[in-house]
Amino acid sequence: MSDLPPHLLTAPAHPVPAVIALGSNLGDSQQILADAVAAFDSHEHIRVTAVSPLAQTAPVGGVEQPDFLNQVLLIDTTLAPWALLQFGHALEQAAARVRDIRWGPRTLDVDVIAYDDVVSDHPDLILPHPRAHERAFVLTPWSWADPNAVLAGTPVAALAAAADDAATVIQFEPGPPRAPGRDSGGHNV
Numbered sequence: 764m765s766d767l768p769p770h771l772l773t774a775p776a777h778p779v780p781a782v783i784a785l786g787s788n789l790g791d792s793q794q795i796l797a798d799a800v801a802a803f804d805s806h807e808h809i810r811v812t813a814v815s816p817l818a819q820t821a822p823v824g825g826v827e828q829p830d831f832l833n834q835v836l837l838i839d840t841t842l843a844p845w846a847l848l849q850f851g852h853a854l855e856q857a858a859a860r861v862r863d864i865r866w867g868p869r870t871l872d873v874d875v876i877a878y879d880d881v882v883s884d885h886p887d888l889i890l891p892h893p894r895a896h897e898r899a900f901v902l903t904p905w906s907w908a909d910p911n912a913v914l915a916g917t918p919v920a921a922l923a924a925a926a927d928d929a930a931t932v933i934q935f936e937p938g939p940p941r942a943p944g945r946d947s948g949g950h951n952v
């Protein structure tokens with residue numbers, strides 16, 4: 764974190780809308796995402812206004828790894844943008860995320876996709892998220908949560924349909940409950 768500008772550090776006087784993307788492809792991804800949603804919901808400066816269905820998505824970025832579960836949350840918050848990202852990073856830590864391979868597997872990824880109408884090119888917090896507009900694994904669940912959502916002037920549903928990974932995103936159908944003690948320790952999608 765270096766020289767963050769005031770507009771990333773200043774908490775708004777009134778709640779503002781923001782969009783959060785969650786992803787997981789290591790561990791018990793369903794539980795990890797459910798815990799993350801609950802953590803956002805119980806934060807005193809965050810109100811979750813919509814939660815998308817879970818999306819099962821093929822990995823994007825060239826690293827061979829299991830499918831992801833992805834989900835998008837719409838929130839209203841009185842946290843500053845930087846504080847919101849820090850909260851997301853704290854949840855990643857709580858999920859024992861290890862940062863080693865870029866775009867590699869992770870227990871939990873929390874990205875801030877958009878924060879009110881804030882625009883930032885600071886590398887530690889770029890807003891809107893610099894790759895969200897081309898990622899169906901973000902755009903499709905976002906459009907499920909808010910069919911009228913717009914990103915930088917374009918309907919999110921249209922961006923989702925045009926994204927290279929559009930065909931790989933499906934709504935996740937949970938299987939039957941797993942028997943206790945039979946967890947392989949791997950990924951559970």
Ligand SMILES: Nc1ncnc2c1ncn2[C@@H]1O[C@H](COP(=O)(O)OP(=O)(O)OP(=O)(O)O)[C@@H](O)[C@H]1O
Pocket residue numbers: 848862865866867872873874875876885886887888889890891892893894
């Ligand atoms: N809008 C944003 N949301 C989350 N992280 C961001 C954002 N803009 C910049 N960053 C920075 O990107 C860094 C890397 O984030 P992260 O580990 O989540 O990347 P990644 O998930 O591997 O890849 P990608 O950024 O393509 O989603 C973070 O340390 C963070 O400071």
Ligand SMILES: Nc1nc2c(c(=O)[nH]1)N=C(CO)CN2
Pocket residue numbers: 785786787820821822823824831833866867872900
């Ligand atoms: N399907 C999918 N692919 C990814 C994801 C993700 O969440 N889902 N996250 C990445 C880095 O943020 C890289 N690739």
